[in-house]
Amino acid sequence: MDSQTLMMLSEKYVAHTYARYPIVLVRGKGTRVWDSDGREYLDFVAGLAVCNLGHCHPKVVKAIQDQAEKLIHVSNFYYIEPQIELASLLCQRSFADKAFFCNSGAEANEGAMKLARKYAKEKMEGDRYEIITMEHSFHGRTLATLTATAQKKFHKGYAPLMPGFKYVAFNDPEAVRKAIDSKTCAVMLEPIQGEGGVNCPSEGYLRALREVCDEKGVLLIFDEVQVGMGRTGRLFAYEHEGVEPDMMTLAKSLAGGVPIGALLIRKGIAESFEPGDHASTFGGNPLATAAGVAALNAILEEGMLENCQRVGDYFLGRLRELKKKFTFVQDVRGKGLILGMELKMDGGPIVKEMIKRGFLINCTMGNVLRFLPPLIVTKEEVDQVVEALEEVFKTRCA
Ligand SMILES: *Cc1c(COP(=O)(O)O)cnc(C)c1O
Numbered sequence: 001m002d003s004q005t006l007m008m009l010s011e012k013y014v015a016h017t018y019a020r021y022p023i024v025l026v027r028g029k030g031t032r033v034w035d036s037d038g039r040e041y042l043d044f045v046a047g048l049a050v051c052n053l054g055h056c057h058p059k060v061v062k063a064i065q066d067q068a069e070k071l072i073h074v075s076n077f078y079y080i081e082p083q084i085e086l087a088s089l090l091c092q093r094s095f096a097d098k099a100f101f102c103n104s105g106a107e108a109n110e111g112a113m114k115l116a117r118k119y120a121k122e123k124m125e126g127d128r129y130e131i132i133t134m135e136h137s138f139h140g141r142t143l144a145t146l147t148a149t150a151q152k153k154f155h156k157g158y159a160p161l162m163p164g165f166k167y168v169a170f171n172d173p174e175a176v177r178k179a180i181d182s183k184t185c186a187v188m189l190e191p192i193q194g195e196g197g198v199n200c201p202s203e204g205y206l207r208a209l210r211e212v213c214d215e216k217g218v219l220l221i222f223d224e225v226q227v228g229m230g231r232t233g234r235l236f237a238y239e240h241e242g243v244e245p246d247m248m249t250l251a252k253s254l255a256g257g258v259p260i261g262a263l264l265i266r267k268g269i270a271e272s273f274e275p276g277d278h279a280s281t282f283g284g285n286p287l288a289t290a291a292g293v294a295a296l297n298a299i300l301e302e303g304m305l306e307n308c309q310r311v312g313d314y315f316l317g318r319l320r321e322l323k324k325k326f327t328f329v330q331d332v333r334g335k336g337l338i339l340g341m342e343l344k345m346d347g348g349p350i351v352k353e354m355i356k357r358g359f360l361i362n363c364t365m366g367n368v369l370r371f372l373p374p375l376i377v378t379k380e381e382v383d384q385v386v387e388a389l390e391e392v393f394k395t396r397c398a
Contacts, residue, residue, distance in 0.1 A: 001036075002036070003022075003023070003024045003035065003036045003037055006024050006036065007020075007022060007024065021351075021352070021355055023035040023036075023039075023041075023355065024036040025041075028043070028051070028054075028055025028056055029054070029055055029056055030054040030055060030374065030376060031043055031054055031055075031373060031374050031376065031377050031378075031381055032055070033055060033360070039358065040358060041355070041358050041359065041360050042358060042359050042360070042381055042384060042385060043055070043360045043373070043374070044359065044360055044361045044362075044371050044372065044373040044377075044385055045360045045361065045362045045372055046372050046373055046374045047252075047257065048226075048252065048362065048372065049194070049226045049227075049231055049252045049253060049338065049372045050252045050253050050257055051253070051256070051257055051374055052229055052230055052231060052253035052256075052295075052299065052304070052374060052375045053253070053256050053295055053298055053299065053304070053374060053375065053376065054374035054375075054376045055257075055374070056257075057256055057294075057295070057298055059294045059295075059297070059298045060255075060256035060257065060258075060291050060294045060295050060298065062294070063290045063291050063293065063294035064258065064287065064290065064291050064294075066290070067082065067286055067287050067290035067291070068287060070286070071286045072285070072286060072287050073282070073285045073286060073287065074285075074286065075281075076279065076280075076281075076283065076284065080284060080285070080286055080289065081286070082286055082289040082290040082292070082293050083101060083284040083285075083286070083289040085289070085293050086099070086101075086262075086284070086289040086292045086293050086296070087099040087101075087284075089293065089296050089297075090250075090262065090264060090296070091264070093235055093236075093296075093300075094235075094236060094248070094264055095238075095244035095245065095248070095264075095266060096248065096264035096265055096266060097265065097266055097267035097270060098264075098265045098267070098270035099262050099263065099264050099265070100262065100263040100265065100273065100278065100283070101260065101261070101262050101263075101280070101283040101284030101288075101289065102260075102261040102262070102263070102280040102282075102283040102284075103259050103260060103261050103280060103282050103283060103288075104140070104251055104259060104260075104261045105139075105140050105223075105225035105226075105249065105250075105251035105252060105261055106139070106140025106141055106142045106145045106261075107140075107142070107251075107261045107280065107283075108225065108249035108250065108251050108261035108262055108263045109139045109140050109144075109145045109148065109188075109223060109225070109249050110140075110142055110144055110145060111249075111261075111263040111278060112186075112188065112221050112223075112247045112249050112263050113131055113144055113145075113148065113186070113188070113221075114278055115247065115263070115265065115269065115270075115272060115273055115278070116131060116185050116186040116188075116219050116221065116247070117129050117164075117185060118272045118273070118277065119185070119219065119269050119272040120185035120186075120219075122272055123272070124185060124217065124218075126182050126183075127183065128182070128183055128184060128185040128218075129164050129183060129185055130164050130165065130166055130181075130183040130184045130185060131148065131164060131165055131166070131184075131185065131186045131187070131188055131221075132165075132166045132167070132168060132176060132179050132180065132184060132186070132187045132188070133148045133149070133150050133165060133166075133167055133168075133187075133188050133189065134150060134167070134168060134169070134170040134189045134190075134193070135150045135151075135167055135168070135169050135170055135196075136150065136151060136170055136193055136196030136197060136199060136365075137149055137150050137151070137170070137188075137189060137190060137193060137196060137223075138151070138154075138190070138193070138194065138195030138196055139188070139190075139223055140225075141154070143158065143161070143162055144162045146158065146161070147161040147162040147165050148165055148188060150165075150167035151196065164183075166179050166184075170189070170193060170196075170199055170201075171199075171201060171202050171205050173205060173208035173209055173212055176209060176212055177212045177216075180212070180216045180218060184216070184218050185218055185219060186218055186219040186220070186221050187209060187212075187213055187218060187219070187220055187221065188221040188222075188223060189209070189221075189222065189223065190222070190223045190224070190225075190226065190227065191206060191222050191224065191227060191237040191238055191240075192226075192227045192232065192237055192334070192335060192338060194226035194227065194338060194364075194370070195226070195364055195365075196364075196365065197340060197342065197364055197365040197368040198333055198334045198338060198339065198340025198364075198368060198370055199333075200333055200334065200335060201241070204241075206238065206241045206243040207241055207243050209243075210243045210244075210245075213246075219246045219247065219269065220245045220246050220247075221245055221246065221247045221248070221249070222237075222238055222245040222247075222248045222249070223248075223249050224236055224237055224238070224248050224249065224250055225249055225250060225251040225252050225261075226252055226338070227338060228248070228250045228252075228253070228254070229250065229252070229253040229254055229295075229296075229299065230253070230299045230304055230305050230308055230336075230375050231253070231308070231336055231337060231338050231372070231375070232308070232312075232335045232336035232337075232338060233305055233308045233309035233312055233335065233336035233337075234305060234336075235299070235300070235305065236248070237335070240335070244266075245266075246265075246266045246269055247263060247264065247265050247266065247269065248263075248264045249261070249262070249263055249264075250262045250264065253295070254292050254295065254296075255288050255289070255291040255292040255295055256291050256292070256294065256295030256298070257291070258287065258288045258291040258292075259282075259288065260284075260288040260289070260291075260292055261283075299375070302376075304375040304376060305375075307375060307376060307377075308336045308337050308375040309336060311337065311377055311378065311379055311382060312334075312335070312336040312337045312339070314379050314382060315337070315339055315371065315382045315386075316332065316334060316339055318382060318383070318386045319332040319339060319341055319371075319386070320332050321386075322341070322386065322389065322390060322393065323341070325390070325393075326393050326397070327344075328343055328344045328345055328393075328396070329341060329342070329343060329344075330342040330343060330344050330367075334371075337371070337372065337373055337375055337377065338370070338371075338372055339370070339371040340364075340368045340369065340370050340371070341368065341369040341371075342367060342368045343367045343368070343369065344367070345367065345396075346366060346367060347363035347366065347367050347368065347369050348363055348366070350363070350369060350389075350392055350393075350396075351363045351369070353392040353395070354385075354388060354389065354392060357388045357391070357392070358388075359384070359385050359388050359389075361385070361389075369389075371385070373385075
């Protein structure tokens with residue numbers, strides 16, 4: 001079917017929850033994707049930080065093929081081989097002692113919030129259930145996670161929201177200290193805010209939060225759905241400051257493109273989940289976790305973290321050069337290969353111009369260009385994107 005027909009059918013039959021760009025992507029390899037007309041694009045969106053290993057990484061493809069022939073799904077009533085392997089790997093590589101598997105970032109965050117409440121009922125004094133989250137956060141689209149998401153635009157039309165949430169400014173540990181009261185059970189945040197505009201923690205912020213949480217006896221939850229799995233140049237973003245949470249959520253890139261979510265939990269808290277307390281039919285199923293094992297091993301074995309640091313630093317430097325040349329660039333920020341360029345104008349038209357030139361980039365918050373290339377991206381590919389961006393910027397000045 002030709003692309004015009006496909007897009008027409010999509011408009012007719014697929015719910016309009018996305019304003020889509022007019023291309024149909026049908027194939028991907030590494031940092032590149034192709035549309036149904038055979039046009040090639042350099043992909044600096046990577047499925048929104050899902051394809052950290054690049055598209056169709058051979059080891060992930062092989063793992064999916066092998067597992068699909070063996071066993072695609074069985075119930076969690078039984079032990080599942082690749083699930084056990086992925087849980088072991090994640091616990092060995094992180095602060096965590098146990099993993100709960102589900103299918104998405106929102107579901108992982110739901111699990112974290114449920115466990116925080118349950119733990120509080122069992123282990124904390126009084127009636128504590130409230131969770132403090134940060135302005136400009138993003139935690140998902142279910143009723144609870146969208147309530148945790150402290151951005152009004154996501155709430156519109158869905159009242160009444162879930163009770164039990166309180167919002168404070170990001171990067172302000174004193175605001176968190178003041179907000180914690182006799183109802184608080186947890187503080188939840190992204191170590192780097194992705195959707196909210198690539199906002200980085202200032203030096204010492206995460207450590208200060210850890211101290212406040214310890215002092216007040218409340219849990220600290222990191223949402224690493226977007227920044228985990230190597231995106232910042234470390235396997236997990238919390239490693240940069242060496243500040244460990246009590247729980248952490250993962251999803252997006254965890255299985256190299258196959259839907260998955262995980263909640264990683266510290267000992268002493270994990271025990272508050274007992275058989276029957278929480279569940280997910282597909283959670284940790286053989287296919288998804290086999291892909292997860294292959295993806296995690298590939299990130300670690302193929303030097304992707306080092307490449308992410310090296311090329312990420314280079315990319316950040318090149319974006320800073322652009323900032324010097326164009327006064328409408330307000331700020332450039334990020335870590336590893338989650339980089340943002342804040343403009344003093346709408347970024348939407350820039351994204352469209354880039355697509356015409358064969359480059360996929362993202363814009364969030366209306367005016368922050370967000371770059372999330374696969375971790376295997378090269379300096380040459382970064383140069384191509386930066387040069388195209390400069391060309392597009394020049395047409396804006398004329
Ligand atoms: C994408 C994202 C989510 C939601 O993940 P879904 O898989 O879309 O439910 C949650 N938190 C963060 C930080 C995200 O970037």
